[in-house]
Amino acid sequence: MRKGEQTRSKIMDIAEAAILAKGFDATSIEEIIEEVDITKSGFFYHFKDKNSLAIALLRRYIDREEALFDKLFGRAAELHEDPLHAFLIGLRLFAEMMSDLPTIHPGCLVAIYCYNERLYNNEIRSLSQESALAWRARFQEILEEIAAKYPTKDEVDLVALADMISSTFEGGIAMSKILRDQNVLPDQILLLRSYIKLLFLD
Amino acid sequence: MRKGEQTRSKIMDIAEAAILAKGFDATSIEEIIEEVDITKSGFFYHFKDKNSLAIALLRRYIDREEALFDKLFGRAAELHEDPLHAFLIGLRLFAEMMSDLPTIHPGCLVAIYCYNERLYNNEIRSLSQESALAWRARFQEILEEIAAKYPTKDEVDLVALADMISSTFEGGIAMSKILRDQNVLPDQILLLRSYIKLLFLD
DNA sequence: GGTAAAACTGCACTTGCGGTACGGAAATGA
DNA sequence: TCATTTCCGTACCGCAAGTGCAGTTTTACC
Numbered sequence: 001m002r003k004g005e006q007t008r009s010k011i012m013d014i015a016e017a018a019i020l021a022k023g024f025d026a027t028s029i030e031e032i033i034e035e036v037d038i039t040k041s042g043f044f045y046h047f048k049d050k051n052s053l054a055i056a057l058l059r060r061y062i063d064r065e066e067a068l069f070d071k072l073f074g075r076a077a078e079l080h081e082d083p084l085h086a087f088l089i090g091l092r093l094f095a096e097m098m099s100d101l102p103t104i105h106p107g108c109l110v111a112i113y114c115y116n117e118r119l120y121n122n123e124i125r126s127l128s129q130e131s132a133l134a135w136r137a138r139f140q141e142i143l144e145e146i147a148a149k150y151p152t153k154d155e156v157d158l159v160a161l162a163d164m165i166s167s168t169f170e171g172g173i174a175m176s177k178i179l180r181d182q183n184v185l186p187d188q189i190l191l192l193r194s195y196i197k198l199l200f201l202d
Numbered sequence: 203m204r205k206g207e208q209t210r211s212k213i214m215d216i217a218e219a220a221i222l223a224k225g226f227d228a229t230s231i232e233e234i235i236e237e238v239d240i241t242k243s244g245f246f247y248h249f250k251d252k253n254s255l256a257i258a259l260l261r262r263y264i265d266r267e268e269a270l271f272d273k274l275f276g277r278a279a280e281l282h283e284d285p286l287h288a289f290l291i292g293l294r295l296f297a298e299m300m301s302d303l304p305t306i307h308p309g310c311l312v313a314i315y316c317y318n319e320r321l322y323n324n325e326i327r328s329l330s331q332e333s334a335l336a337w338r339a340r341f342q343e344i345l346e347e348i349a350a351k352y353p354t355k356d357e358v359d360l361v362a363l364a365d366m367i368s369s370t371f372e373g374g375i376a377m378s379k380i381l382r383d384q385n386v387l388p389d390q391i392l393l394l395r396s397y398i399k400l401l402f403l404d
Numbered sequence: 405g406g407t408a409a410a411a412c413t414g415c416a417c418t419t420g421c422g423g424t425a426c427g428g429a430a431a432t433g434a
Numbered sequence: 435t436c437a438t439t440t441c442c443g444t445a446c447c448g449c450a451a452g453t454g455c456a457g458t459t460t461t462a463c464c
Contacts, residue, residue: 002461003410003411023317024227025225025226028449029451030449030451038413039412040414041413042412044453045410045411107317110380111376114376114380115225115379116225116227116228117228129380129382132377153400157389160386160389160392160393161393166377167373167377167386168369169373170372171368171370171371171373171374171376172373174313174316174369175365177316178313178316179331184362184369187359188365188369191358191363194356195396195400195401197356198355198397198400198401199396199397209440209441230420230421231422232422240442241443244441244442246423247439247441248441252422
């Protein structure tokens with residue numbers, strides 16, 4: 001890795017942690033550069049303004065989430081050939097992962113940006129929407145495979161059900177933060193899992 | 203209503219709308235006073251600083267939500283004497299109300315503050331936590347009444363299940379905003395309703 | 405080991421916003 | 435009428451974002 005990339009990712013690491021902890025506007029460039037130990041000019045060498053830092057962070061965050069889900073549900077598919085049971089395993093792995101975090105979940109960047117909308121960040125809005133649509137497509141595919149094999153016990157829209165995974169994630173993180181209770185998020189994922197189970201299984 | 207209260211609530215109305223639309227920090231005092239048509243001195247006569255405006259807004263918001271839930275599930279209890287069916291009716295009324303909004307849901311102030319944590323707002327954190335605990339207590343009571351009559355089809359923690367209502371609300375709002383689709387929130391509430399149905403009813 | 409490009413530093417400046425201070429004026433209500 | 439409430443006007447401070455640019459060091463590569 002070249003030196004510039006190193007500094008750039010160090011800026012991003014420190015900025016992301018601060019933003020998740022305090023919010024975007026509450027995080028000043030000055031505090032970031034102090035922790036990274038560079039000057040303001042150095043910062044603006046890597047990012048043309050604060051907004052472009054925000055976009056870079058969001059892209060990286062989305063990619064990482066994507067990779068995480070790939071790994072999680074890929075592993076689950078290895079553990080069971082049936083789509084429903086594989087999905088149920090995936091959800092449990094997901095809950096366990098959220099439960100094993102050292103502290104409360106640091107928060108979702110997409111949610112932070114969605115609650116800090118500005119006029120100048122159309123790109124951020126589009127990126128967020130696209131990633132949410134990608135999550136929807138991912139889970140919709142899984143659910144359709146399941147629904148083809150297992151009839152549902154209640155009439156549901158599979159698209160809405162696909163969104164329920166993201167919604168549970170976002171809601172669970174928010175409630176974990178509000179209640180200051182780390183267990184809320186994994187508990188909510190397990191309730192979602194319980195619903196999937198009751199909906200498709202006997 | 204006295205003149206001062208009028209101005210005060212006008213400030214709060216305009217501030218709340220702007221904050222929900224753009225975020226707390228992105229909303230400047232200067233733009234608020236311009237729309238209210240007062241001066242900066244006028245603003246600081248009513249609120250000693252921006253943070254105390256935030257607190258006032260949060261208190262009002264929490265009270266309104268509380269009143270809304272009272273009305274919603276109170277009405278539902280009038281419509282059916284059985285606790286489970288009353289709750290299912292309440293959830294449907296809730297979903298309908300969210301569906302009948304003229305635009306996308308403006309957002310939840312509690313969530314906004316939870317994603318804009320700062321050092322100086324311990325009071326905001328406490329208020330948010332208290333209101334979340336109040337929501338939990340409200341729904342926990344209902345669910346225990348239901349559980350006493352109907353055995354659950356899956357093993358679940360009733361406290362987590364009570365939190366699921368708030369979590370679904372927060373997650374649904376966030377996903378509605380991210381996807382820019384008004385229907386996501388009511389759809390998520392209906393899925394929650396479907397789960398409650400499958401969980402307690404055969 | 406020289407050299408060009410990359411990766412910064414230093415500094416001076418502008419703008420916008422939150423917030424303070426305080427005197428005074430106008431509206432309101434008993 | 436008269437005190438209290440509800441503001442207005444103005445001048446000011448400090449902080450952070452962001453600009454501009456010249457200069458310096460560091461790195462990668464032949």
